[in-house]
Amino acid sequence: MIASLNRLVDLVEDDLTEELDVVSVAASLGTTEYHLRRLFSSLAGMPLSEYVRRRRMTVAAAEVVSGSGDLLGIAVRHGYGSTEAFGRAFRSVHGIGPGQARRDGGPLRTQPRLRFRLTVEGADPMDVRIVTRPAFRLAGHAARVPLVHHGVNPAIAQHVGSLPPQEHLRLKALGDTEPRGLLAVSTDLDPDRREGTELTYLHGVAVTDAAEVPDDLDLVPVEAGSWAVFRAAGPYPDTLQAVWAATATEWFPSNPWRLRPGPEVVAVVDRADDFSTATVELWLPVEAG
Template identity: 25%
Template sequence: MDWTTGIQNAINYVEEHLCEEIDYEAVAGQAASSSFYFQKIFHSLCGISLGEYIRCRRLALAGSELKSGRCKVIDVALKYGYESPESFSRAFSKFHGVSPSMAKKESTKLRSFSRISLKLIINGGNSMEYKIIKKEAFDVVEKAEIHSLDNGENTHTIPDFWSRSRKDGTIEELLELASDQKFLFGICYGNGKESPETFEYAIGAVCGEDTMVPEGFRKTTIPACTWAVFECTGAMPEAIQEKWNEIVTTFFPTSGYVPTYEMDIEAYTDGDMSCPDYKSEIWVPVIQKQ
């Protein structure tokens, strides 16, 4: 299955189950992906989180049904997964700008939100530089937090995590513990336990096997694997976010490699992250397409 077909299969699955509780793992399975990576890819490709897409599609369809005048508000609310008319009314009013009862009036204008149809368009001879590197397992000492992919929250909360870590001494302590100070890592683990839209993000550094781990930190072994490594130049966080979009829209659809969906690493060098020539890297564990 090619990249674009897998994502479209997942979108089709969502559309077929809008009136049911949607299992994000089942959605991701349509693209042979993990829930975490599918949501990350979906947001990069479509410019909207999976959760927001589902909410918008349901509310748009609910508006169409109420506009027809043949449905009761309570019936439409329950059909699209709302537990009460009140919660449905709040979400509906926020989306459409009018109440569900007003939606039934002929003169009322409602907001539309069409289903997504993906097409891979390759323009010109765009190329992307990358390296494929095999690395043995290594240990990192790190501090982790739970972040959310919903509405792209992670693009704001992760930079805030880094800012807090500089101010509270976390970065300084990691550098003291590091056995290799070439990089500080930002590691995304696709294992958020709070909800399907959450994931764990850690700030860490390579450490030795015998490193004593202070309270509030942990030691994790990154398994041996093959990495696709992408160099990134530019101020953070915009440069790393733009590089991720490039990886998702250019590298994976055409390279012959797919992610293993275990984790990914952002590798940051020492220097001023706000400089336009700041250097960083993205490491993605990959396997060749079968």
């Protein structure tokens, strides 16, 4: 997978002025767009689209400052149809417009070319199992919330906190299949995992087709397939977020599995009364790579 990511970076660099056909690139590398985007954003710390934009504006800035041609010509060479569109993209990266950059020489924000390397760690073995599940459903209360990479997500906390205590008991009684217990479900996520983009969050349980689901609950159908189940315990939600990061940096690069589209599910196996610590299982939909 590391080699595939470095090849992706090479292809980005080969033609920064053209839109990258990620679907075709992924197919040529023997993987999927979904997996490639997810691993890139997790390891690079930014979405692929953001990296391309930063690299494009880094190269363009050198041309602007050197005075090589008029601004319209530079804009067109970098895939923009007008100086206005180019100026907006330039300013979003560098914080100043191309005219000021040419006049004052900066300040400019440079995005170095990425190079991925696999660091051999593995001092702490990961508790993971692969399970194959038939199709099932997720039933509960859904809401659209912004993606937050670190710490507590206020929108999710407000959503779950608004439910009366008896509703949690009702949901737990409804669940009749794995993953067991009350679940935190994230689905419909942005492919690049950009912070602040919206996702659908569902607080609920897993149910079979035989379960009678009340009309006041939202339903998310889940296709049959394999799941990588990561188990961890510690401060919540920090431990969960650390495990998520470790799946990208350690587990996927060294195992013959890749992510497939589907909901990400967190099952709370055990927790402190104040939820400061918890034992959780992170369920990620996977397929053989």
